[in-house]
Every structure is written in structure tokens, then in C-alpha cells.
Amino acid sequence: MTAAIIDGKAFAANLRGKVGELAAAFEAKAGRKAGLAVVLVGEDPASQVYVRSKGKQTVEAGMASFEHRLPAETAEADLLALVEQLNTDPAVDGILVQLPLPGHMDEQKVISAINPDKDVDGFHVISAGRLAVGQPGFVPCTPLGCLMLLKDRLGSLSGLDAVVIGRSNIVGKPMAQLLLAESCTVTIAHSRTKDLPAVVRRADIVVAAVGRPEMVKADWIKPGATVIDVGINRVPAAEEGKTRLVGDVGYAGVMEVAGAVTPVPGGVGPMTIAVLLRNALVAAYRNAGLELAADAI
Numbered sequence: 570m571t572a573a574i575i576d577g578k579a580f581a582a583n584l585r586g587k588v589g590e591l592a593a594a595f596e597a598k599a600g601r602k603a604g605l606a607v608v609l610v611g612e613d614p615a616s617q618v619y620v621r622s623k624g625k626q627t628v629e630a631g632m633a634s635f636e637h638r639l640p641a642e643t644a645e646a647d648l649l650a651l652v653e654q655l656n657t658d659p660a661v662d663g664i665l666v667q668l669p670l671p672g673h674m675d676e677q678k679v680i681s682a683i684n685p686d687k688d689v690d691g692f693h694v695i696s697a698g699r700l701a702v703g704q705p706g707f708v709p710c711t712p713l714g715c716l717m718l719l720k721d722r723l724g725s726l727s728g729l730d731a732v733v734i735g736r737s738n739i740v741g742k743p744m745a746q747l748l749l750a751e752s753c754t755v756t757i758a759h760s761r762t763k764d765l766p767a768v769v770r771r772a773d774i775v776v777a778a779v780g781r782p783e784m785v786k787a788d789w790i791k792p793g794a795t796v797i798d799v800g801i802n803r804v805p806a807a808e809e810g811k812t813r814l815v816g817d818v819g820y821a822g823v824m825e826v827a828g829a830v831t832p833v834p835g836g837v838g839p840m841t842i843a844v845l846l847r848n849a850l851v852a853a854y855r856n857a858g859l860e861l862a863a864d865a866i
């Protein structure tokens with residue numbers, strides 16, 4: 570059996586289209602564009618690419634993009650002052666500080682400085698708490714994107730066994746909370762999990778978010794399972810001096826066993842920015858006191 574390929578790139582394009590329609594409706598009602606501010610500190614090459622894409626896609630969706638680029642040696646206090654300025658700017662509905670931050674900065678302190686009503690990354694401890702208890706708030710973009718792909722593929726997830734490999738605050742933990750809220754039986758596996766292959770083999774849904782190239786093997790997968798690969802690992806390519814992207818899942822082998830798999834690139838990655846735009850739009854409606862139907866997007 571060859572698994573179906575879950576086309577995250579196409580799903581993300583469709584989601585961005587819906588955001589665009591609702592952004593136009595927002596502008597007509599509010600008399601201003603929904604606004605997203607993105608802050609980049611330093612020159613990390615991958616972060617520069619992501620931030621550029623975020624700005625471009627924000628504008629393409631009909632929203633206002635406010636980009637702030639600060640040098641790597643910026644003092645933490647200056648970054649906190651910028652966040653505070655964005656917190657009080659009525660044109661800014663969502664604030665995102667691109668991670669990772671330079672080593673001299675305390676990421677948690679910076680995230681905590683963002684007004685939770687503008688926390689479109691969903692990384693603030695208040696957003697995490699709201700997700701944990703099922704209150705409306707912002708959910709981190711990558712796990713929410715994974716959930717959208719899963720629901721599109723499987724419909725109801727109720728009663729399914731889900732294994733999330735990885736326990737980070739930005740993917741593993743929120744992913745587990747989202748799956749629990751869909752009534753899955755959820756296991757969070759990690760580097761200390763005993764007999765990881767046996768744990769993963771029980772799963773109807775596998776979400777791999779460990780950052781280890783091609784760690785999940787074909788014989789770990791229950792036949793027909795749905796496999797979501799969050800990993801984005803750059804490894805040496807066959808051609809001297811070149812690199813290629815691989816996920817946390819051994820794609821070719823897993824394709825022979827699973828029911829459906831997200832590719833890397835073109836799976837979860839594009840969903841991250843599409844969901845960010847979705848969150849920014851939801852923030853705009855909330856901040857303007859405008860109604861947005863729960864199932865609108």
C-alpha cells in the first residue's frame with residue numbers, strides 16, 4: 570500500500586484565500602486593515618526567510634504588515650520597549666517575535682511581555698492556560714495547522730489513539746492538548762520514553778516533532794495510520810556542498826505502511842504561516858469588538 574500525500578501547501582493556499590476574504594470584510598466593517606507586527610532580532614538566515622514570507626503573505630491577504638528588524642546585539646530592554654509600544658498601537662492586532670532570539674535574551678520574558686489579546690503565536694503562558702482549560706484564546710500556529718490537516722483527512726478524531734513525539738512548549742504540548750480536546754487518547758513520547766517504536770505502533774495518528782532527521786521508521790507505524798511530520802531538518806545532499814530538507818519521518822519507508830503522510834517540504838511548514846494569518850485576523854475581529862462566526866475560519 571502507498572500512503573496518500575497530505576498536501577499542506579494546497580491546504581494552506583486555500584486557508585490564505587479564506588483569510589483574504591474575511592480580511593476584506595473586516596476592513597469594510599472596521600474602516601481599517603487588520604494589522605500584524607513581526608519582530609526579528611538578528612540575522613539568522615532561516616528566520617529572515619520566514620519573516621519575509623510572513624510580511625509578503627500578510628500583505629497578499631489584504632492585511633497591514635509592520636516589520637521590525639533589530640540588530641543581534643539589541644539590548645533585551647529595547648526589545649521589551651518595542652513590544653510595549655506594539656501592545657498599545659491600535660493599528661496592530663497581532664504581535665509575533667520570531668524565534669529563536671539571540672542567546673543573551675530571555676525568550677520567556679519577551680513572550681510574557683506581549684499582550685495576550687495580541688499573542689497570535691499563542692506562546693504566552695495565558696494562551697497556554699486558555700488552551701489547557703478550553704477557553705477561547707490563541708493556539709500556536711504549527712499544531713493548529715496539524716490539527717486542521719488531520720480533521721480534513723479523517724473527519725472526527727474521537728476515540729483515536731494519538732502519539733505526539735516531542736514535548737516542546739510550541740508544538741508537542743499544545744498538539745497534545747488539541748488532540749485531547751478532540752477526544753483522542755493521547756500519549757506524549759519523548760527522548761526518555763521506553764520502547765518508543767512499540768508506543769508509536771499503537772497510534773492511529775502520529776505527530777513527529779523532535780527535530781531528528783528521519784528518526785521515525787516504517788516498522789514503527791501501524792498500517793493505515795496518519796503520520797504528521799513537523800520536522801524541518803537540513804541535511805547534506807548527494808551533490809557536494811548542497812543540502813536538502815528532510816522531516817523527522819523516514820518518508821519513503823513510512824509511505825509504504827501509513828494511510829496518509831505529510832511531506833517535507835510542502836506539508837506542515839506552509840500551514841504555520843497560513844494559520845498565523847488566520848490568528849491575526851481573529852485577533853483583529855476580537856480587538857475591534859466585531860462578530861466572527863466560530864466556524865468562519
Ligand SMILES: Nc1nc2c(c(=O)[nH]1)N[C@@H](CN(C=O)c1ccc(C(=O)N[C@@H](CCC(=O)O)C(=O)O)cc1)CN2
Pocket residue numbers: 619665666667668669690710711801814833834835836837838839840841842
Ligand atoms: N515566533 C515564531 N517563531 C518560529 C515559529 C513560529 O511559529 N513562531 N516557527 C518556526 C519557523 N517558521 C515560522 O516562523 C516556519 C517554519 C517553516 C515554514 C515552511 O513553510 N517550511 C517549508 C520549507 C521552507 C524551507 O525551504 O526552508 C516547508 O516545510 O514546506 C514556515 C514557517 C520557528 N520559529
